[in-house]
Amino acid sequence: xxxxxxxxxxxxxxxxxxxxxxxxxxxxxxxxxxxxxxxxxxxxxxxxxxxxxxxxxxxxxxxxxxxxxxxxxxxxxxxxxxxxxxxxxxxxxxxxxxxxxxxxxxxxxxxxxxxxxxxxxxxxxxxxxxxxxxxxxxxxxxxxxxxxxxxxxxxxxxxxxxxxxxxxxxxxxxxxxxxxxxxxxxxxxxxxxxxxxxxxxxxxxxxxxxxxxxxxxxxxxxxxxxxxxxxxxxxxxxxxxxxxxxxxxxxxxxxxxxxxxxxxxxxxxxxxxxxxxxxxxxxxxxxxxxxxxxxxxxxxxxxxxxxxxxxxxxxxxxxxxxxx
Amino acid sequence: xxxxxxxxxxxxxxxxxxxxxxxxxxxxxxxxxxxxxxxxxxxxxxxxxxxxxxxxxxxxxxxxxxxxxxxxxxxxxxxxxxxxxxxxxxxxxxxxxxxxxxxxxxxxxxxxxxxxxxxxxxxxxxxxxxxxxxxxxxxxxxxxxxxxxxxxxxxxxxxxxxxxxxxxxxxxxxxxxxxxxxxxxxxxxxxxxxxxxxxxxxxxxxxxxxxxxxxxxxxxxxxxxxxxxxxxxxxxxxxxxxxxxxxxxxxxxxxxxxxxxxxxxxxxxxxxxxxxxxxxxxxxxxxxxxxxxxxxxxxxxxxxxxxxxxxxxxxxxxxxxxxx
Numbered sequence: 001x002x003x004x005x006x007x008x009x010x011x012x013x014x015x016x017x018x019x020x021x022x023x024x025x026x027x028x029x030x031x032x033x034x035x036x037x038x039x040x041x042x043x044x045x046x047x048x049x050x051x052x053x054x055x056x057x058x059x060x061x062x063x064x065x066x067x068x069x070x071x072x073x074x075x076x077x078x079x080x081x082x083x084x085x086x087x088x089x090x091x092x093x094x095x096x097x098x099x100x101x102x103x104x105x106x107x108x109x110x111x112x113x114x115x116x117x118x119x120x121x122x123x124x125x126x127x128x129x130x131x132x133x134x135x136x137x138x139x140x141x142x143x144x145x146x147x148x149x150x151x152x153x154x155x156x157x158x159x160x161x162x163x164x165x166x167x168x169x170x171x172x173x174x175x176x177x178x179x180x181x182x183x184x185x186x187x188x189x190x191x192x193x194x195x196x197x198x199x200x201x202x203x204x205x206x207x208x209x210x211x212x213x214x215x216x217x218x219x220x221x222x223x224x225x226x227x228x229x230x231x232x233x234x235x236x237x238x239x240x241x242x243x244x245x246x247x248x249x250x251x252x253x254x255x256x257x258x259x260x261x262x263x264x265x266x267x268x269x270x271x272x273x274x275x276x277x278x279x280x281x282x283x284x285x286x287x288x289x290x291x292x293x294x295x296x297x298x299x300x301x302x303x304x305x306x307x308x309x310x311x312x313x314x315x316x317x318x319x320x321x322x323x324x
Numbered sequence: 325x326x327x328x329x330x331x332x333x334x335x336x337x338x339x340x341x342x343x344x345x346x347x348x349x350x351x352x353x354x355x356x357x358x359x360x361x362x363x364x365x366x367x368x369x370x371x372x373x374x375x376x377x378x379x380x381x382x383x384x385x386x387x388x389x390x391x392x393x394x395x396x397x398x399x400x401x402x403x404x405x406x407x408x409x410x411x412x413x414x415x416x417x418x419x420x421x422x423x424x425x426x427x428x429x430x431x432x433x434x435x436x437x438x439x440x441x442x443x444x445x446x447x448x449x450x451x452x453x454x455x456x457x458x459x460x461x462x463x464x465x466x467x468x469x470x471x472x473x474x475x476x477x478x479x480x481x482x483x484x485x486x487x488x489x490x491x492x493x494x495x496x497x498x499x500x501x502x503x504x505x506x507x508x509x510x511x512x513x514x515x516x517x518x519x520x521x522x523x524x525x526x527x528x529x530x531x532x533x534x535x536x537x538x539x540x541x542x543x544x545x546x547x548x549x550x551x552x553x554x555x556x557x558x559x560x561x562x563x564x565x566x567x568x569x570x571x572x573x574x575x576x577x578x579x580x581x582x583x584x585x586x587x588x589x590x591x592x593x594x595x596x597x598x599x600x601x602x603x604x605x606x607x608x609x610x611x612x613x614x615x616x617x618x619x620x621x622x623x624x625x626x627x628x629x630x631x632x633x634x635x636x637x638x639x640x641x642x643x644x645x646x647x648x
Binding site for chain 2: 146177186187188190209214215223225230232233234235237238240241250256258259260261262263264265267270
């Protein structure tokens, strides 16, 4: 494993810098070197409070949630810009932010640039599913709200390469998200993309529907970033809602309450599997470097997992395989 | 309540005519008159087997799952055409099919025609959610894969009218499905539809995300039929997957198995709430008549619920309110 650290935008996120610093320390304890990027005084104070040590690279500005993504152009010394610049300069092997996702994408695009042949970088999300790997790779999960058919093919290539190199899925099955299995079903984007996917050389298994997503009919599911983002957030939200309803159901009477004591551990393990914090963050694929984008609400565990995943991606050879 | 029956296409569906006939008998026993449409010999044999009596209107043809939707033009005596024609002729107050959904939509469009001012009829789906009514109304759930911004406004009007008249939601909150709460988030369709919804006179509450759908931020959620169908099938599929995983988790060791005995009833009630068969079928709104489209896999309970819902819609005054 490379000795180069993962650069964490320690100022981004709803619970920064407390949870970002704590998450970075957890990752470092698991053997992944991390460098914190942000306001040195605040970060050093936080490190002291947590009783840990990590290198800090100063950044004087922050992109807040009310800034526009394009403000990364103006605030050149914003923490996300500095973190991504460390990757560009070969001083970090990946950048992670749980802050402004649009700004993170913009910083990655402006500073790292696109991989040759990739017109539109895309976000890959992993969702729990009944595949051999226990998960399905959804791409694009939100980078591009409007796309054209060839973009979906590029997303499919990147998603399949990720599944193969990072998730260790052999010969991943690629499905196209649609509203029926038949080739004639779908919107105009999907209808035009399907023949392109059929002759792409990928292991294309046809259309998959919303119901198939978690049932494991494909290892990689391709869609536009609008549908993908709706799907990702629904999948996460529905799991949360169902577990909340289960909690209420298990408190409805004495009998259920008694049973709840016995099934708690079993259900907790399942709830953890459904927890987005388990995945930590999502890679932006198609830029010339490893960049991970996490939930704004990330806690220390999510930050830690994001850093570990970013480190794994950087070590996987995926970027080289994609031609970065 | 009108004495006019609901017309059931008894030949459509994966388990027709066994489950369709049985479901019709269940509905009739709950006081809703039903007329069966299809092959008289098969339907009468099925009625005898079930030990029940219902009027039969003969139809010599069937639209199979491998037929095209437009085959309703060619097979004029198909059961779905005959069922819809009964509505058109004032001999039935609603038509229900759990067969070929495209064909059902086509038959409704060709035979009943559109309500004035509604360019695109749309499918309304109900999903369990933390709203006062316990559900969210999703429209369009699959009738129109590609739409233009004004169509979304028409869907919103129909969805709100349905929520008000049929689900008895006062002044329903209408949300636009998107990928961020800010007005600047979304694809081009959503960005163009939002200002139209703002000045529509509806109680528009802004964008809702996938995660908000079941959390009850709106009573009616508007989207195109591609996204809506993906969402509907994911919501149903994910609930099924999670309950399957729960079942496995509760069998993992003796302690969990013991607890499972105690929590079974509580979880069953919840699983029933999540079961699409509870809703039975979805109305096609915007045509001049009450038409319900159900899952092909519908069992007798789903068929019964579809008939009861179709009957309620016909009695609600919704169609008159929409100008049918």
